[in-house]
Amino acid sequence: MKKSVIYSLAIGAGVWLLSACGGNTDTSNGKQSETTVQESATTDPSTLPVKEIEVNTTGNTMAEMKFDVTELHAAAGQKVKVTLHNKSVDEAMQHNIVFIKKGTGETVGIAGMQAGLSKNFTPDSPDVIAGSDMIGPGKSTTFEFTAPLEKGEYEFICTYPGHFTIMKGVFMVE
């Protein structure tokens, strides 16, 4: 198990390095990034501290509603504890936070509508990494999940019908 984890981390690092070398849009310092990748590749994710993330939702209309963050981070394989606070006062503002594979927001959002409220509008799908309960104004909810072992860019959305096109952000696994 441990061996395969390290193997997949090494693959991930290799892919990342290739793209870092090939990409000329990346303005970060290449040397520094390589060091970071090497450190991560030799770190057993189970020894990492739990990453605690607090996210607020704000706004009282479809036009205003949003997450108060646009980008979240975790290390590959790290345990993540997410607390979502719904800061709205309008009863129509029901929200959750669902972590998904990049580019699957529309697919997950539409399948979520069919899944229904009893499933927090979150479908059983390989595109879904983890998600919270759906909560109303003034409520908070906490859940935990393990960040993917594969480094890269993921996304988070609210899967309440009509919200996933507006309420979304980037989840970077490093």
Ligand SMILES: [Cu+2]
């Ligand atoms: Cu929402």
